[in-house]
Amino acid sequence: MSNKELLTSSYDFHLPNELIxxxxxxxxxxxxxLVYNRKTDTITHAHFYDLEKFLPQECALIFNDTKVIKARLYGKKQSGGKIELLINRxxxxxxxxxxxxxxxxxxxxxxxxxxLKAIIKELNADGSRIVNFYHNEKLxxxxxxxxxxxxxxxxPLPPYINREDNDEDSTQYQSVFxxxxxxxxxxxxxLHFTQEQHQRVCKNYKHAYVTLHVGSGTFKPVETDIITEHPMxxxxxxxxxDAKELLDSNTPVLAVGTTSTRTIEFYxxxxxxxxxxxxxxxxxxNKPLKVEHLLTNFHLPKSTLLMLVASFVGLEKTQELYAEAIKEKYRFYSYGDAMLIL
Known part of the structure; x- marks a missing residue:
């Protein structure tokens, strides 16, 4: 492996604003x-509704069934000063x-x-705070x-979406499962699965659910020069x-998302x-041991999620796939388009 793959700067790229x-x-x-087949080293451009055309016959899909909470709260101090609070975990x-x-x-x-009120209990060095919540004075x-x-x-829409949340987000920023x-x-x-497509895939393929409660750290860029020095x-x-049974078997696994991947690989x-x-x-x-195939979105520069993609295909191929996605005007990040690595 080249030293380049360990440099955070290698995972930087320019994304035109209109592709966010x-x-x-x-x-x-x-x-x-975007479908990338590692065996044939080929890229195919399709739509998410074509997904089943590309899924390997013998594979189990593992989904993350976590649910996003309304974690952003607007309040005020007793002095009247406005406060915005984001629940992390x-x-x-x-x-x-x-x-x-x-x-x-x-x-x-x-x-x-x-x-509802919150009382600050502790200030952490990383900028986060520990609080207790009370309702009608009850802890x-x-x-x-x-x-x-x-x-x-x-x-809690990601910072780069740069707009207030609306009613649509309550359902759209949530998977159907x-x-x-x-x-x-x-x-x-x-987020790309409709109810119908999810049911269809689950009927035709082995599948199971894991839960990983995604924290706001997922958006934090790597700030160390060497990626392995990043505190995850x-x-x-x-x-x-059901997921344990599947993961303990020899069935090849397709992880739906980086969060499922991290959970499976941690296990x-x-x-x-x-x-x-x-x-x-x-x-x-630190490559995957269990996950064979990955379904994912397109991620932020210098993010641990982009490095996760590189753990499947290497730095050079990751750069090539992202350059192709930018050239073909794929939409990036949370509400963006998808990539399937086979």
Missing amino acids: ATHPASPRDHAKL ALNANDINVYIRGKVKPSTEILFDAN LRFEDLLPIIDIIGHI AQQEGAVAAPTAS HSEYYNISK ARNKNKTKGEANLFLHPN
């Missing part, structure tokens, strides 16, 4: 699909890790609609907070019984753990 998707394809399955029943736009110190109270467990923020919160509440970002390869964020995961390295915290960083120096 700010709204989803409609219908969902009308997104474009639950640390335990009561302590929630959040990001806050606005100055706060420990014990600061932030007031929201519906008699809330994370699962009791969810129905409240579902009413007063906002879908989302079940387990807890993510603050969508597993975006999943961790996220809660759970491997269902492949920690066979005795079906749930907990996953912090696996896949890159050309």
Whole structure:
């Protein structure tokens, strides 16, 4: 492997602004699909509704059934100063890790609609904060907070979408098979499936679900010069019984998205753990052990997700595929088009 594959600068590229998707394809399955076959070293341009034409006969699809919560909250301090709070993840029943736009110190109270308030417990060195939420002065467990923020919160669209969320986002920034509440970002390869296509694929192929609650760290660019020095964020995961059976078998696996990939590969390295915290960083120096095929979107420059793609096809081929996608005007990022690596 060349040293180039370990340099963060190798994963930079210029993306014309107009290729950043700010709204989803409609219908969902009308997104474009770039198919790269490693055996024949060929690229095919198609649409997502063509997916089944390309799926290998003998493979099991693993989906991430996490559900995006309305994690962005707007409130104010008792002094009247406005605050924007983004829930990142639950640390335990009561302590929630959040990001806050606005100055706060420990014990600061932030007031929201519906008699909800947050009290700052701790300031972390990485810029995040630990808070407790109260409703009518009663300390809330994370699962009791969810129905409240579902009413007063906002879908946490990624920063590069650069617009306020709307009603459409409540359904569109969510997969049709989302079940387990807890993510603050969508597993975006999943967003292309319509209900019909998902049912059809599940009828014709072995499949199972894992859960990985995607955190906001997924958007964080790698800031170290050498990619292996990047401190990888961790996220809660759970491997269902059906998924464990499939992953313990010899069936070739197609991971729907980078989040499913990270979950499967974390499990492949920690066979005795079906749930907990996953912090696996896949890159050309740490290749997949279990996932044979990858369905994914097009990712941010210098992101761990782009490096994950390179763990499947190498840096040079990743650069080539992305250059081709830009030339063919594919739409990028969360609401963008898809790529299938066979």
